[in-house]
Amino acid sequence: PRGWIEVVVGSMFSGKTEELIRRLRRAEFARLQIQVFKPIIDKRYNEMAVTSHNLTTIDSLPIEDAEQIWEHLKPGTKVVGIDEGQFFSSNLVQVAQDLAERGLRVIIAGLDTDWQGKPFEPMPTLMAVAESVTKHHAVCVVCGAQASRTQRTSGGDGQVLVGTHDSYEARCRQHFKPAVDTP
Ligand code: ADP
Ligand code: MG
Numbered sequence: 550p551r552g553w554i555e556v557v558v559g560s561m562f563s564g565k566t567e568e569l570i571r572r573l574r575r576a577e578f579a580r581l582q583i584q585v586f587k588p589i590i591d592k593r594y595n596e597m598a599v600t601s602h603n604l605t606t607i608d609s610l611p612i613e614d615a616e617q618i619w620e621h622l623k624p625g626t627k628v629v630g631i632d633e634g635q636f637f638s639s640n641l642v643q644v645a646q647d648l649a650e651r652g653l654r655v656i657i658a659g660l661d662t663d664w665q666g667k668p669f670e671p672m673p674t675l676m677a678v679a680e681s682v683t684k685h686h687a688v689c690v691v692c693g694a695q696a697s698r699t700q701r702t703s704g705g706d707g708q709v710l711v712g713t714h715d716s717y718e719a720r721c722r723q724h725f726k727p728a729v730d731t732p
Pocket of ligand 1 (some may be wrong): 559
């Protein structure tokens with residue numbers, strides 16, 4: 550069986566989740582059995598579904614650790630979708646590799662950089678080992694250019710702060726600051 554890994558990256562609001570859902574729906578049209586996982590930490594719109602900022606949605610299973618995919622994986626599954634990959638620890642890389650070795654198509658969406666503009670593991674490593682990498686851009690809320698960065702606008706300086714418009718904005722390189730930038 551021929552498995553592979555696809556990675557979808559970009560800033561917040563760049564359409565990663567929409568793209569993940571689009572690819573999974575197309576797999577369903579091809580009558581391929583899919584399964585979708587997301588980190589339990591992401592409860593922004595719905596605990597049991599992957600939901601874009603546009604509110605398109607697909608059912609998913611919240612898990613704490615990537616290894617739990619093995620407990621839930623059904624024998625007929627051909628395509629595995631994972632959203633918010635950056636919130637998993639580095640063992641997501643091995644799990645994705647093993648799924649692909651077994652012949653599954655693995656699609657992982659996530660942030661390539663954090664709110665300080667630094668590579669957000671494990672996404673950069675996944676980008677390196679994946680067969681396919683797609684980088685999406687949002688629209689800079691300051692100037693309308695292509696946004697590649699996620700500006701934090703509230704909530705302190707930890708690497709992980711789950712939020713939406715309340716704490717983040719899409720910004721281009723010029724308008725991004727690696728510090729909390731209160732409007
Ligand atoms: P991601 O998963 O990358 O955070 P989503 O797929 O959840 O992004 O949401 C993308 C949607 O976010 C867009 O289709 C658009 O409706 C909305 N959106 C809100 N703010 C912006 C922005 N600054 N630039 C682009 N899209 C935005
Ligand atoms: Mg998303």
